[in-house]
Amino acid sequence: MPSIRIVVCAKEVPDPDAVNSYAVAGRLEIGDDGKTLTQTAIPRLMNAYDEQAIEAALRLRDAGAECRIDVVTAGRDAASLLRHAAALGADEIAAIDVDASAIDYHVAARLLAAYIETTGGADLVLCGRQASDDDQGVVPALIGERLGMPLITVARDVQLADGSAVRVTRVTPDGDEVVEAACPAVVTVSSELGPPRYPTARQTMAARKKQATVLSPGELGVGDEEMAPRVELVRQFVPEIHGNCEMVTGETAVEQAANLIAAFRESGVLS
Amino acid sequence: MSAVTACTWGAGSNETEELLTLARKLSSDGGGEFVWAVVGPADAAALQETAGKHGVTRIDRIESAALESYGADAYVEALAAYCEQREPSKLLFSQTFDARTVAPRLAGRTNTPVVMNALDLASGDEGRLLVTASAFGGDTRAVYRVAGDRAIVCVMANAVAAEPAGTATTPAIERVDVTPAGDERVRVVEAARTEGPRLEDAQVIVAGGRGLGDAANFALVQQLAEALGGMAAASRPIVDDGWTDAAKQIGLTGKIVRPALYIAAGISGASQHMAGCAAAKTIVAINRDPDAAIFRYARYGIVGDCVELLPELTKQVGR
Numbered sequence A: 001m002p003s004i005r006i007v008v009c010a011k012e013v014p015d016p017d018a019v020n021s022y023a024v025a026g027r028l029e030i031g032d033d034g035k036t037l038t039q040t041a042i043p044r045l046m047n048a049y050d051e052q053a054i055e056a057a058l059r060l061r062d063a064g065a066e067c068r069i070d071v072v073t074a075g076r077d078a079a080s081l082l083r084h085a086a087a088l089g090a091d092e093i094a095a096i097d098v099d100a101s102a103i104d105y106h107v108a109a110r111l112l113a114a115y116i117e118t119t120g121g122a123d124l125v126l127c128g129r130q131a132s133d134d135d136q137g138v139v140p141a142l143i144g145e146r147l148g149m150p151l152i153t154v155a156r157d158v159q160l161a162d163g164s165a166v167r168v169t170r171v172t173p174d175g176d177e178v179v180e181a182a183c184p185a186v187v188t189v190s191s192e193l194g195p196p197r198y199p200t201a202r203q204t205m206a207a208r209k210k211q212a213t214v215l216s217p218g219e220l221g222v223g224d225e226e227m228a229p230r231v232e233l234v235r236q237f238v239p240e241i242h243g244n245c246e247m248v249t250g251e252t253a254v255e256q257a258a259n260l261i262a263a264f265r266e267s268g269v270l271s
Numbered sequence B: 001m002s003a004v005t006a007c008t009w010g011a012g013s014n015e016t017e018e019l020l021t022l023a024r025k026l027s028s029d030g031g032g033e034f035v036w037a038v039v040g041p042a043d044a045a046a047l048q049e050t051a052g053k054h055g056v057t058r059i060d061r062i063e064s065a066a067l068e069s070y071g072a073d074a075y076v077e078a079l080a081a082y083c084e085q086r087e088p089s090k091l092l093f094s095q096t097f098d099a100r101t102v103a104p105r106l107a108g109r110t111n112t113p114v115v116m117n118a119l120d121l122a123s124g125d126e127g128r129l130l131v132t133a134s135a136f137g138g139d140t141r142a143v144y145r146v147a148g149d150r151a152i153v154c155v156m157a158n159a160v161a162a163e164p165a166g167t168a169t170t171p172a173i174e175r176v177d178v179t180p181a182g183d184e185r186v187r188v189v190e191a192a193r194t195e196g197p198r199l200e201d202a203q204v205i206v207a208g209g210r211g212l213g214d215a216a217n218f219a220l221v222q223q224l225a226e227a228l229g230g231m232a233a234a235s236r237p238i239v240d241d242g243w244t245d246a247a248k249q250i251g252l253t254g255k256i257v258r259p260a261l262y263i264a265a266g267i268s269g270a271s272q273h274m275a276g277c278a279a280a281k282t283i284v285a286i287n288r289d290p291d292a293a294i295f296r297y298a299r300y301g302i303v304g305d306c307v308e309l310l311p312e313l314t315k316q317v318g319r
């Protein structure tokens, strides 16, 4: 089987569990610029779906595919993300030298596509289904269109068929669907793929020595005129939740259940 | 002339009237035509009735042999050709599972800015589109300003309540000639099986979360759902752990539902879960923790052990 190249696109996000905890405690705050989360205490980590995209690539390798796995991110300050990717087993780790907060996902997709194109192309591009910060999930589609590759979304399982086609089990609202496309293709990975592995201590140590390839937009052939964001975040706010919860009480579960059903009947929720 | 164009596959989904409501609002905000682009087969009389009720000025029918049944490549190609011919300025989709793929692909194909997860739209300074979208799973709202005058937007289910126009219209129907090739690059090897009733249509949903404590206790959720003539559902962690199947997941990355009654048992109320059920008419929360976030969304709350309460409710409902 000929060796194939898998490129995984990854992004760093504020830890969504920490963001949730702040939100629940009513302590989620937007900074003075009116649009950025005040996140001094919120750790940043690799978007979980992207980690699962790397996991999908590693499983292909485990299953015997001869492949080279490269992980790329659009943004500087991604050292810890790339180190993690290297520890997991990435052959190359690459950063595109841009200020991630100054571009939009159209520019990000343009840069990632340019990276793929100028570094030898890819047989398979794996991405997380969406990032847990903006939840937009459009970058994989934009990369696919830019590179003329078909797009398969929301994968729970990714297999290679004889190295020239990809077979994917997708999680659809109507249940699992199995599809196939000729490579090269873009596939987005969902949480249903299962938990990603942890790197061993030895892998983590070794990853520290791995050098990231750093490429500027210019080196990728992306001109200044293509760097202007067209979708610009101008404001962010925390929505108010108007609660009016009536607590149903009772000494025992039997009483609580009876009182709830009585409340249902009274308010017409149940006839 | 600039047009706000709502786009659906066929007659659309449950959310089509919401989409038309938001599209009408934007078109009266910014001026211009209000068009409904219908791709693929649909009943003309029914389209005209819905469109008229919502004040649509024109229906564009996009039909061809390759669009007899759904295919993402044909859909994107047809819409790209449509955009070239008609130059819609704002193209709006309901964020269905398929639209989540088609809208950003079309954006890439036509080099148009795209925004997903939209909850509200407005015309800002110099007619720039402002999109209020859900972010961080619903913990925040992001307001995006789109440069230029073209945009593609996907609108989340339950973003607005459907409301007919003040004055009905009799929209003209126009045919738009497109001829997509129709050879899909992604081939379906095994189709998804639609299994019976859909959560999206259920009037009563009982959902269980990690608070059930054990996979076997999901049966308690199913039993209450059955006693109420409703359907069982789940939060993501218990789907991830295999207590039930992914088709039952409610939330940002699961299903978005709007039942009359939503009973959440052992669910904490994370925004990513609530994104899927916050529009339920009555939410009941059963949680051991009196400070659980779910109580902020609930109409009725019980502080207690769901493993005890679920069977008790099942028993008493049956009486």
Ligand SMILES: Cc1cc2nc3c(=O)[nH]c(=O)nc-3n(C[C@H](O)[C@H](O)[C@H](O)COP(=O)(O)OP(=O)(O)OC[C@H]3O[C@@H](n4cnc5c(N)ncnc54)[C@H](O)[C@@H]3O)c2cc1C
Residues within 6 Å of the ligand: A016, A017, A020, A131, A132, B137, B208, B209, B210, B211, B212, B213, B234, B235, B236, B237, B238, B249, B250, B251, B252, B253, B254, B255, B265, B266, B267, B268, B269, B270, B271, B272, B273, B276, B286, B287, B288, B289, B292, B304, B305, B306, B307
């Ligand atoms: C990008 C992204 C997408 C996501 N998409 C989704 C999604 O689509 N759907 C979704 O659900 N989640 C989603 N999540 C996960 C979400 O953030 C929460 O982690 C999840 O909803 C929590 O599930 P839970 O409430 O069942 O579990 P937990 O948060 O662990 O809550 C369990 C609750 O049960 C209560 N409890 C414990 N024991 C009992 C008992 N015996 N009786 C009564 N109550 C008890 C506890 O007090 C607690 O409140 C997503 C997360 C991310 C980052």
